[in-house]
Amino acid sequence: MFLQFLLGTADTLMVSHISDDAVGVIGISSQLFAAVNILFMAVASGAGILVAQRLGAKKEAEGRLIGIIGAKLCLGLGALLSVLLYFGAGPIASMLQLPAELQPMGETYISIVGGGMIFMAAMAGLGTVIRNTGNTRSPMYIAIGMNIIHIGMNYVVIYGAFGIPPLGLEGVAWSTTISRLLGAVMMIAVFCGCFNQRIEWKDFRLFNRPLFKETLKISWPLGVSMSSWCFTQLVIFALIAMIGSKELSARTYMNTMESFCFLIGFSIALAGQIRIAHLYGSGDHQAAYRCAYQVIWIGLVLVQANALLLYWFGEEAIRLFTDDPEIIMLGVSLLAINLLLQPAKMVNMAIVNALTAVGDTRYVMIVGFIIMWLVAVGGSYYLGIQLGWGLHGIYAAMIADELLRGLLVLVRWRAKRFMVKSAVRLQSEQAALMS
Template sequence: MKTGSGKIGLWMLAWPIFIEIFLQTLLGTVDTIMVSRISDDAVAVVGISNQLFNALTALFTTFAGGAGILIAQRLGSGRGEDARSIAIMGVSVSAVLGVIVSLILFVYADPIGRMLQISVDLAPLAHVYLTYVGGGLFLVGMTAALGTAIRNTGNTRGPMYTGVAVNVLHIVLNYIFIFGMFGLPEMGLGGIAISNVISRLFGVAVLLYMFCGAFERRIKFRDFATFHKKLFSEILKISWPLGLNSSAWVISQLAMYMFMAMLGAQELAARTYLNTLESFCFTLGYAIAMAGQILTAHLFGAKQTEAVYRGAYRTMFIGQVIVGANVLILFLFGNMLLGFFTKDQEIIAIGVSLLALNLLLQPSKMLNMAMGNALNAIGDTRFTMTISMISMTVIGIGGSYLLGISAGWGLVGIYCSMITDELLRGVLVLIRWRRRKVLNAAAAEEAGIRPQSLEPQSGLSMS
């Protein structure tokens, strides 16, 4: 594992992840601002389309996510060759799944737009965005799969530097293509699509080069045909619950955005603007949760169960402090910040009405994210899958329709359902962690195999 000679702590892993995610969030903000110069209708199309893209990306990168957990565990236990093989299979499978999804979006853009309840007036814009940005979605999946593998080796800086370059390139190309610089025609939303594909292709090329040198033995092109049945079965064992978890999230997010689309274009635009601002509230908290998952998996592989147990609480506490401070800032200045995106006072009013609810939503997300990631890192993925499928279906979807549509509460009702769903799942994963079922089993197994003094050292710490 190429992490240097000293121990790598939580903050050393977290800050590059934060910079990478922050830049991605900033890119989304710049995209939203630029698209808002086209029209609020274009913003509504981008908002609901990106929700679909994010959901599908999470779905077909699930295999890579499971592989990432096993990569960290194998490196923690000193089995570098196994980690290398797992990484190769994780990237290869994600690439194949990504290409299939992209082809479906490219060919069936119009039916998908109708399924999302996009109005007839917005259909031409939706066709452009779903066809071309959706057609290049496999590049997003490749970026996620490669980045996951690289980060789980302990190298979080490489994906960060790549993210910086991709963001700069995308912003520059956006400006050129949208507004027709250097003699090019003004392409509007089509320019966003072209810029997306070019910048993502560049990012995949850089990450692929980095990935090939991420392990002790360099990965060559022919190695992507690698297949080890036993290791593949292990990836499937940890990944299929993650996949069903992602599926539940996909369905719930699409359903809620369809409900928002039923409320009207202004509500959908307001949610898109506010979602952009909300993303800044938990960016650093999310980075802390991701870094905590990497450390937890490494330490679990090294059989350091007490450090694993204590570290998850520290991750949660740090994340809650950061998220709480950020969401308070949004609550105080949200009205002014929404004015940067649109001058439509009705859209701003809708967004402002949701600011207080964020004081509950974002901390609930952080609790669920930190403790859920910790459970996934030690392989307890079936529990998070089960509670997610039940809660997202009954509370997320059912509650959103009942309160948002049937009861006429609109976006407020949908937000109330989102809060309840996140908080319930967060409390359940916290209770599961406190019971230490998997950790106690691992400690008992280790005690029967070797004395405590012979535990391997992972080179990572929770400090």
């Protein structure tokens, strides 16, 4: 995940040599693409969780079929969104509240990168299924290859190497899309061999209505919850754009640096989710319950250590991106607040992923949707815009959102409702067999 994240970081760092305005375009466009990617991740996560549960229960044939169904859903959704983003780039750039001077750049970037969403769908959908089989290394190796290709192409299109004229932000967009295309091809090759029985092209015609419904039952609440988070972030970026272009650039740089902390925590939470789903599928519910707390403590130690390093060396890191003193001052002032934001995120991610692993996605959806829109978005508007606190007010609202959601999902996990539901389901299955 860190290596995939470097695709965006490489864009931000290298595009900063074009202009801070180009960085702002990438920052707000990336929120849009993250929201789209969340749709793919939601479908893939539902399939991935069921794959892990089936493998834990020694039902590999069902797990394989669920993986195929999830892959087809992601690819179909990716093709549809590629068409919509390519032809609707102009209206979308306006909707994102980009300043007038950034509109042409935004339209170009969104049309090219958005037109390649099917490749992002392949990376998200297939990669999630592969990881839930326990193979977390292959997606990592693919990410390494993608980064080498992407950074190399960025160098050529930004600096005009090998006699090629500099292509600016448009060239970076093509670099991103081509690297994702190559990554998707490699991911398909790995996906076809990720189960004991190899997946052939003819297997993509397979379909099972009950397993499809079971996948959607987990996926649609995940889709609402995860999309809601990304769209709230998109709205918050639009609010920041209303404050000013320097604030937008500062938030983009901070978002890039904070992501180092976030990715550590999220990767640990995701590993915990895979482990908990396997344990839950095997019937070892107590071990699954304890695993969530192990994830929290391991994650808190590593995330907070990373946040402290960022606090100590953050100013030097910001200067790698920009030499604008106002942007640097804004970024540095937010580094201390980040020490509160990251631990709150870690607790929230750990328990949300644990609840997701046992299929309790509807509660996560309800809590996430209400709190994110009321506290994160409403609080950002009130504190950041109405009271005039700017970025500091928006950060305060984001911290309040993470803390409140984390508390509510932790209460839910401690209630152990998934154990009760599992016992009831097992009794029903036994009764059906006896009858």
